[in-house]
Amino acid sequence: MVLFKRKPVRYLPHPQIDDQESDVWVIAESNEVFTSYDAYLERMDFFKSKRFTCEVSGRSGLTFFDALRSELAGSREIDEAFPQALREPVLRRVQFSTVSRIDNLVEDVFNDFKNDFYPGELVTVILDDASRLNGRVRDKAKFAEVKGQDGSVTREAFSRYFVRLIDRPDEEALVDDNHIVRDRKVFTKQMLRSFIKNTVTREGWNGAPWLVKPEIAERFRIDTNIPPHLQHSNKVAAKKAEKKRDSEQGEGRKNQQAQHQQHVDVHMPPPYHDHYPPQVMHDPGLLPRSWGHMQGPPPPDWDPYYRVPGYPHYMPPNGHYYPPPPMPQQQLPPRVVAQPPPPPPPIKYPIDDLDIEPVRDGTHRPTLKFVTKKQCSDPKLSSHIIPGLKLETVGLLLETWNTLNVYCQVLKLDSFTFDDFVEAMAFSSPEADCELFVEAHCAVLKQLVNAENDNGGAIQISLPDLPDPDEEEEDKDDEEVEESKPPTPTPEPEYPAKRTRSSLNKVQFAEPEPEPEPDVPMVDHRAAEMFVEYGWVERLQKRDLRDGGWELVMVGLLHQLSGRPRVTRICNEILSHLAPLDAEPTINTARIQYSTMDINLRAEALQIICQLFLETKTVKNFLEEMSNTMTHYRKIKIEHQRARKEAMARLKELQIERRLLAPEPEKSPSPMPELEDAMESTKVDDEDISIPDSEDDDPVVVRSLRRGADRAAERKRKREEEQERKEKAKEEKQNKGSKEYQKVLKQIEKEREKIEQAEENIIIVDGDLREADCPRTRVLGKDRFCNRYWWFERNAMPHGGLPDSSTADAGYANGRIWVQGPDDMEREGFIDICEPDKQAYYRRFQMTPAERKKLEEGSTNLNSAKEWGFYDTAEELDMLIGWLDSRGLRELKLKKELNMQRDAIINHMEKRAVYLAPREESEEPSTRMATRTKTYVSDKTYRCLRWKNLSALAELGHRHVDPLPKPRGRGRKNASYEDEKVTRSSTLSAAGGPVNRQGKPVTRQGTRYNF
Template identity: 75%
Template sequence: MVLFKRKPVRYLPHPYIDDQECDVWVVSESNEVFTSYDAYLERMDFFKSKRFTCEVTGRSGLTFFDALRSEQAGSKEIDEAFPQALREPVLRRVQFSTTSRIDNLVEEVFNEFKNDFYPGELVTIILNDSSRLNGRVRDKAKFAEIRGPDGSVSRRAFSRYFVRIIDRPDEEALVDDQHIARDRKIFTKQMLRSFIKNAVTREGWIGAPWLVKPEIAERFRIDTNVPPQLQYSSKVAAKKAEKRNASMEQQDGMFGIWQPNKFPELKPAPKARKSQQHHSQEQIHPTARPYHAPYPDPGLLPRSWDLMQHPPPPPPEQYFPYLPGYSNPYLPPNGHYYPPPQPPPQPMPPKQQVVVEVPPPPPPPPIKYPIDDLDVEPVRDGTHRPALKFITEEQCSDRKQMENVIPGLKEENIGLLLETWNTLNVYCQVLKLDSFTFDDFVDAMLFSSADIDCEMFVEVHCAILKQLVKGENEDEGAIQISLPDLPDPDESEEESEEEESKLPTPTPEPEYPAKRTRSSLNKVKFAEPEPEPIEEDEVETVPHRAAEMFDEYGWIDRLRKRDFSKGGWELVMVGLLHQLAGRPRLTDVCVKILTHLAPLDAEPTIDTARTQYSTMDLNLRAEALQIICQLFLETKTVKDFLEDMSNTMTQYRKNKIEHQRARKEALAKLKELQIERRLLAPEPEKSPSPVPELEDAMDVDKTEEGDISIPDSEDEERLLTRSLRRGTDRAAERKRKREEEQERREKAAEAKQNKGSKEYQKVLKQIEKEREKVRAAEDAIIVIDGDLREADCPRTRVLGKDRFCNRYWWFERNAMPYGGLPDSSTADADYANGRLWVQGPDDMEREGFIEIPKQDQDAYYRRFQMTPAERKVMEEGPTRLNNAKQWGFYDTAEELDMLIGWLESRGVREVKLQKELSGQRDVIIKHMEKRAAYLVPREKSEEPPARMSTRTKAYFDDKTHRCLRWRNTTAIAELGHRHVDPPPKPRPRGKKNAVIEESKPASKALPVLNRQGKPVTRQEDDDAMIQEKVAD
């Protein structure tokens, strides 16, 4: 804005024009309209006077038009020079700032932003070898400060930036604050000052806040509602209240006895009777004077402004003649009479006078955190949630994100894979399966070959199927699940024969009307019977031949006999899915799978089922496996296992309480022993003896008044003491006395130590014993906590939700060991899943928090200048999850730290999630690193590989397909064979066989191990019983 006398020029309002045909004159630069040519010329003369100042450059002595052009050019130059990425953050920082001087404001903003960078900003990367590269900030993450229990800073706050290198478009750099810089010419104090002066304004009263100009605030969506505590009315009310309180304190001080000393108010004496009368008249009629609106500043108006329309003059005063009978008539100087004035209102006595004061509005109460996450003020510094990684192609928008994609996987089947893997690993003891990693599981689901079978894929299906139907030697092959009935063709034929054998229903005779006529009888007689509605049988075309694959040997009988080899388990899956198609909820999925397993163009044989299953799509495999996993969870075996785990957890909690009680008792005993140790300790330990040098100094002060120094050592004694007669002899005497005193004290301490050494040593041994008890109890508590975590099997526990209701899953959090079973065939991987998974919000949460009604959106927009959906786009970045079927993950320590720093501790959901992630951080990072090391391609062995014959069977390297390394050692150890293999036939009893059995070496029965590699125990009373059972 152009300045005149250091104030913005006020433009004249548009006049009211009645006649639309009259001539007007316009100043285009100020958009002012004049109906008088003289007023227009006056205004132009005012604008052409060189008394104006450019606000941007500070140049003065310009005409209004020159200053306006200079300001526009300067503003354009500032807009082009100032970095685009810094404009919004700087303006948000300046908005409502109460720093009085603009120099101080510029200094504060510059110091705050000089080491802070924002996405989209051009920066310079400083490499370790001091070389520099130009880049553009793509992403930014802030890490909060971490303090230790003692309050010390264990990690300072810092930021990390993903920077795209300009000269290398396909490369990015991850740098911190120490390896990134900004060009000095881009962000300077002078440029920042010019930008702030051009973008903000402030009112003239003291303490007024800086306000961003409305047009700029609207462009950047900056809130322009001034807080109540920064408004001028609030400041005035506060000052008035302060003055009123001060005066009340002065008047009421000392119960009103001592009045404050004040100087008398001095007023000039009246000079004439006329002035006195006029003064009294003004006092009697304070409201009789007409009100005239003040004109604008005369310096801003032309001299011919009087030619334009003026406000109407006040009406003339009316005077009246002398009224007879009025004893005190008022006679003005002009000789006219008018009625006497009304008597002034009598003031009320001080005790009855009531002063009604409107108190200032109270300030808004402080916000008590935590509150709902979306009610927290959004952070507008350019940071957003770290980018997610995806495993489906449809979620990836960049080629760089394709490295983690699982080929052919659909978005809606990610949850099925994770759910199935989690179920198999949680109940691996029930299923008698070795644990396996999620990466190996996905590899097994993708593996397809007609020549070789993947043992993991086959064993998983066979283990689950065996739990659905008992073996023929167990409970007579009882079915453990409820199955829908299949239509029996024999029953349908019998029903049709019964319908044919039934007598035909006689046709009812026609009803004749009561009043019969010939015509009516003819109508009834020759009326054609109404045709019965023919029920059209909807002939549904079955798109598969699953029913034709079973004759007399059904899938249940095959499952009872455990006939799984050579396509047997695939045929069982076909029969099971065919029968489950009778459930309405599973009909579509089962028909889709059966269409591939038993197509119409193939023979309904066992070979067809085996071939089709080996070529089935990953998505169909995931859906089929998820169906039988859900059936497995309905069995009584799972219910018994969960009940057993519940009892085990109860026993674990009791043991934990016992260990906690033992720890508490040991700590109490340890405290008593520490007190006893201090009492029995030798003299130096109880209280240190005075320093001998200080005692010598006290002796010197007593004997020699002239010696002013205190010796600190024997070497300094000769230099510090004053040289007097016989000074050397006195020094030697003091040294001899000190040695004698020291020897005496040593002898006394030795005698006392010999006297109490036995008791003291005994106490020390007891202290060490109690400390060992405390350590043992704490170690036992840690082990029990791990056992409780692994025994918590009923459901997988989510870590928490963020502000947009995305769920965060660390599947190793409960119900399974962190690194899988220690005796698994792939235990060297030492991880289970190794990824932090993020699931999108479900439909109810999305509609309740993000896609809110229009009225709520408008209210939210008025508060934060954005809707919840726009906030989600801004704060989540380009990698967003829109529904519960979408998943993403993090697999590096840097991403986890950035996520913890992005979470807001003032929100109710994110404060819990942040606490969980911070508590599990070390474990999560450890197994993320284990996964990264496991997935690195293994180096080729130096020894030449053994030659294998591949003439009859294809060979697959387990380095390419890691799932082929997996073996089901648990089933072999407990059952003696794999699940896919038929059970061994029982040997016939006989003497020969008994001799053979005795000749075999007796193998010691292997104990069943739990997930830590320890023997499985249920509700053991103490550790001694466990060791006894292991020994047996």
Template identity: 75%
Template sequence: MVLFKRKPVRYLPHPYIDDQECDVWVISESNEVFVSYDAYLERMDFFKSKRFTCEVTGRSGLTYFDALRSELAGSKEIDEAFPQALREPVLRRVQFSTTSRIDNLVEEVFNEFKNDFYPGELVTVILDDSSRLNGRVRDKAKFAEIRGIDGGILRNAFSRYFVRLIDRPDEEALVDDQHIVRDRKIFTKQMLRSFIKNAVTREGWIGAPWLVKPEIAERFRIDTNVPPHLQHSTKVAAKKAEKRNSNVEQQDGMFGIWQPNKFPELKPAPKARKGHSHQHPHPERTLDPAAQAYHNFYHQNTPYVPPPMPDPGLLPRSWGHMQPPPQPPSDYPPYYANYLPPNQLAPNGHYYPPPVQPPAPQPVPLKQEVVVEIPPPPPSIKYPIEDLDVEPVRDGTHRPALKFVTKELYSDETLTKDAIPGLKGENIGLLLETWNTLNVYCQVLKLDSFTFDDFVDAMQFSSMEVDCELFVEVHCAILKQLVNSEADNEGAIQISLPDLPDSDEEEEEESEEEESKAPTPTPEPEYPAKRTRSSLNKVKFAEPEPEPVEEEVETVPHRAAEMFGEYDWISRLRKRDFKNGGWELVMVGLFHQLSGRPRLTDLCNKLLAHLAPLDAEPTIETARIQYSTMDINLRAEALQIICQLFLETKTVKDFLEDMSNTMTQYRKAKIEHQRARKEALARLKELQVERKLLAPEPEKSPSPVPELEEAMEVEHAGEGDVSIPDSEDEEPVVTRSLRRGTDRAAERKRKREEEQERKEKAAEAKQTKGSKEYQKVLKQIEKEREKVQAAEDAIIVVDSDLREADCPRTRVLGKDRFCNRYWWFERNAMPYGGLPDSSTADAGYANGRLWVQGPDDMEREGFIEISKQERDGYYRRFQMTPAERKSLEEGPTSLVNAKQWGFYDTAEDLDMLIGWLEGRGVRESKLQKELALQRDLIIKHMEKRAEYLLPREKSEEPPARMSTRTKTYVSDKSHRCLRWRNTTAVAEQGYRHVEPPPKPRPRGKKNQYVVEEKITSSAQSVLNKQGKPVTRQGTRYNF
């Protein structure tokens, strides 16, 4: 913007042209149009005078055209040199700033941004060995400060940056604020000053805010609506009100009483110019209000100054913004009608357009107090508020990148190391739900707890020779809860089952019955009782009724019904016949019967189409083979169905009721412990007061050591014996000494010792009486402290028991601003590291990940996908829509719906997430508080998981001896799920779930069972009297 006398040049408006054929003259640099050649020449002479200043470079003494070229060149240079990544944040920082001097503003902005970096910026990374590498900031994360319980700062806030190294394209550096710098030539105060001067403007009144130019603000979506408290009208109104209030206070004060009376102030009449007479022919004539307004307009003290014109590039092609002078009334003196001041002529030679007749003003009373209403300042926002109403933080940070278990959610295929092969996105929730259900109710199912990683590995494991014990035991344990055994309530069914679908035999019987029925003759048309020619024609030409269309019978895409005869799946389940494909066949029968439920028909048919295909024989071996070849998606859906059925059983309801009663007892115990702690603290407070009263008086400062005083006295006593020689040659002169000097010093020492001993005995006699009571109080204080500590330890134990007994629902940690849910499944209903006596308890974790679920459909439609009117209003406030804000603040890893899941598994990601959350929002303040409370536990189990998943060394592998003659051996190094054993079932019932229950021995042998074993080889091993296989040593005594 070219300056003239330190102010922007005011451009002339476009003239109103009636005749389209007339000639015009244009100055293209200023976009000004003239219809008068003289006015054009006058304006050109003005522009060619060397009185203009370039605002960017500050050079003065230039013509308008030279200054404009200098500004364009300087702006282009600044635009190329200033970092692109810093432009938007710097402009947002400067917008509406009220710092008056630009030097102070530049200093403030420079200090704020010199140690802050933004994505996309070129920086230099300083490695630990002091080497420097150039790179570009890819991502930025802020870490909030952590405060202790006492309020002290445990860790200051800091930022971390992911920098892609230019010289090493495949590597990235993760650095903090201390190991990253930018080039000194890129971000300097001089360059910052030039950029700010080129991009912002400011009005001339005191206290005016800096404003980003409209075209630049529109490019960076910066709000240009000046807040009310920064507007000029508000400032003027406030000053007027302040002045009026001060005048009222002076008039109401005591000082006005003593002011002397003064004559009214008289002013001399203005002198008239020579040759001009301002006397009116009707001096006593009273003018009406319209004439008075017209008279005041042309006879005001200051000449009329036209309003400032806007930038020529933004000028409208109309005269609507111009304000013409008022017209004289009809009864005004006629010689005023043709009078027009010279300054009312447009500079480009045109008069104003035909004016519009203003409405007659209303008569204003002489004394009327004008009340100026001052707009109140904007009310202070009381946080927390709705999360999406919080002002976005535009510093380049976004939520830390999520990790996914499905490849379809990754935008970069090189980052798919955590993806589960073949898993669909909508089945992640099924796996998490099923794993959580099995671990929460592991006591009811008699299962060892297991990690989520082992569970996923078991769901993927497929082998025809080797069975995964975790996979088999889970299915058998759930199936046993659906139907009781024969010995338990005669095998009662614990769930409601629909009727079986119509079998083929029933269809054949129905078809035979239909064939046996006599054919129904075609009915003749019925004639009306009163027959006329028209009625007979209607009956004759009536259209025949359409024959009922037989519904097409859908063909069943499986052969599940053919797999069962008299020995159905319920009978097999009652007998616990699970081995050699038995439990797989039970699953087929269960799905076949559940297909009668309309909600599960399609899903069950899809599962049965794989388990009992049309091109395979309907045998138990087919069911076993087909189940072993199922992919993880079908397995997850099948397991989720039987888990839902398990939750409907009476066993689960009784377990939840018992847990509810247990939690009630825990709460009562916690109240008792809290009461005991409160009583102990009150007693401890009383004992502390008593201890202070019985405490011995502090001893006085000890007197000087007698030995030192004696040495000083002896030294002073012997000073007269020998004189100090003045030189080395002079011998000391022996003088006369005092008699008995040493004896008097010894006497004083003896008296001093006796006095000290007497004082010590008196103090000891005084304290002997209270010392026993004091020691007694100290012992009581120690006991009360032990009681307080014991109560607090008990409360901690009860809280842990309450958390583990809270089984009815899995509690979510919270939601963020975009309604994403955050889950830590170890939070309730299970131990943090799984059951301590589990076969995989050495893993030390259960899930080990913080899971993030996308927003629900209703929440997405209410918060993100809003109506056009709400979207436009939101855009006016924040220059972005909620959907754009979600995309910007979540980064490349965004979740769209509730079927999509992501996770965090490192401490750095968790800290970055806590720092990203905004504490001023309702939802995120709760989530941030909960994450900060559980942070240490979450990080601990994340580290346990990372340690468990590391490849084991050969020295760490336990030695194992197993026979591989009849069974294929699969190492548990590649499949960790094979390490799991169901020790809980073996300890409680003596056998695994897949094994049939042992038959009791004959009478006389109590609590002993005979386990039936199938002979796998032709040669039967020899058993001794105890039923054990004979060893070499046993053969010696087997006669």
């Protein structure tokens, strides 16, 4: 806006015009209206005076119109030049700032943003080879600093950016702060200064905050409610209160001093001259006194503060003044001091996640990956899409895979990866079977009905009844009986209250309403015709599952389950494909139709029988056994913890004892033996020396004493003996202390080994407890928008699957962090809130919860519990941990759990990446396979074909799909799957059971669970 004397020009308000026919004069640039021509001319003269300043460019000495045109041109230039991605962050940084000088404000903002980049911004990426590529920031993630236990910073805070390269449209670069820069001309201090001056204003009083212009704040949804402590009225009130408080403190000090003087009880004797009568003094002839005959001095000029009414103001002859006599205490009215309102209490974190101020720096949750085409909008992430997979099927596949792996011991199934399971569910070939797909169905079906030699083939689940022909005949008989009964009299028609001839005719001749016909469900399949002679229960009891047998059992089971209203629709949909009306109701039809059924119906069918499996008594017994096992493991863990505690206490005592027995360092260390010998030899040589004369060149030999050398040798020998005796005594003393010291050191080492062993045992028991925790799958946590995060390997299964599985070389089970959207109740309570709550939330944060969810989650949103996404790289996991805010209740728990499990999650993510990497041709030699009976499909094309059910071969001697082995004759052996048994036996221990990497049995409890 145009400035006049450094203040914005104030425009005149529109006048009240009563007569609509009167003439008015308008200044279009300022939108001012005048009813008087003189006022109009006066205003125009003021606007044409060259006393205005352009706020954007800072040019002064302009007319109002020139300054306005300069501002518009400068604003247009700034809007075109300043980066669009930086506008909102800069404005939010400047809003309510109290830095008075704009130069200092520009300096602070520039330092904050020169190394910070935002999505949508054009940048330059510096590669490792120092080459530079232009790109646009697509995504940004901030990582907070990590501090150690001692408070030191182990990792500085940093950011990572996904940059789409302009010259390489199909490539992206993941860079950090050190490998990304801006163009120097894009973000400069001069440009930033112009942008700030163009978009913010500031009032003239001292301490006024910078405020974004209302129209710009509305466009970027920036809060314009000035905080109370920054408002001018509050500032003025605070200054007045401070002055009043200072004055009251001064008056209080004066009042306290006066009250102190009034309360001083001084008992002074009367002046000494009062005891003597007055005497007349003769004038000694000097000059007359200036104030008469020895009269008292004039009263002193007392300060009014010290004057007391009724006190005689005179000075005694000795020249000393006395304090005034005490006055009766006066009751002063109490003063009421206005106390400023207390500051709001500090927020005690953690609080609800959605009550935390939104982060508006451009960061959002890492981009999710999807497996359905409906959710994936980015073509670059389409490599994870499963063809034909529906949105609702993802949860069914995860639930079914988790159930089969958790209860793999009950089902006698080898563990398998989720990727192999999905590939097996989508595998379709009428000539080749996928063993993983077949064995999963057969293992579950065999748990629903016992074999005919096991408890008479009892059914382990409750099934609805099928309609019988006899019941239909009984229904017909009941209908005939009802027809033979006398007819029920027809009720008389109701006549209206006001009867007329026409109304009576309408009632009498009205046709009766037709009775609604009962809805007869249309059957669009021929499932019932497949079991005329041989029922599915009998087939399952006899374990006749080969060559389409288990597919026919599935048809019969689903046909009978269609009587349950909850699954009627989906059962009929599956049966319409397995037993269509245009195909013969034979076992071959069921086999062919099942091989061509899509993955969605397959997942529905397998999930239905898995739900039935969870209702069996076998699962209940298994869960009880797991509960008892967990109790046993907890007791073992307590014992290890107690042993560790005792060892630590003993170690503390030994450390004190070690410090007491530690040898003290010698204060005056003895010289080295070599130095002692040199000193002795020097002394001996001094006994017999030649002293050269200062005058004569020839030395004069001094005659030594008799036997002087012998005496010197004797003294040397005695000194050596004394030194040896002292060293020996010292060594004995030191050896005695050293033995005890060494003994303590050995005990300390033993206690440390005990502590390490106890900690290792605790870790092992914790792993056993985790694997035995089967009742339910535990979620990692929820984020601020109630999205659930799952790591299915967290409990109830080994992290990498069973170590003796046929695909144990994969080294992982699922290898992904799965994200599930919020359910309906959570969405209604946290996101889709009522209108009053939505408005209150908008006034607080300038956005609704739904808008915040869309902003902070980025382009990949999950709107319901049926929608799933995942992360499968370490970078995405770290970015997720950095995005979570530990000030929120939900994200605090989730972040803590992710940090605890981070290493294990990343380890199995990396193993999954290695397992799914395309294998080279030379990696595995090709083997010759017999293909006379079935078409051979290479396991290099389909990894799921590598899976073999070795658990069933080891425990049953055959696969689930194979019939029960016949009793062997004398002298003959069952040669079926002998090769697989030999291969399996090579992995067993000497005790006859499989062992894991620690040498323990592979089961969670140490033994197989047999039923």
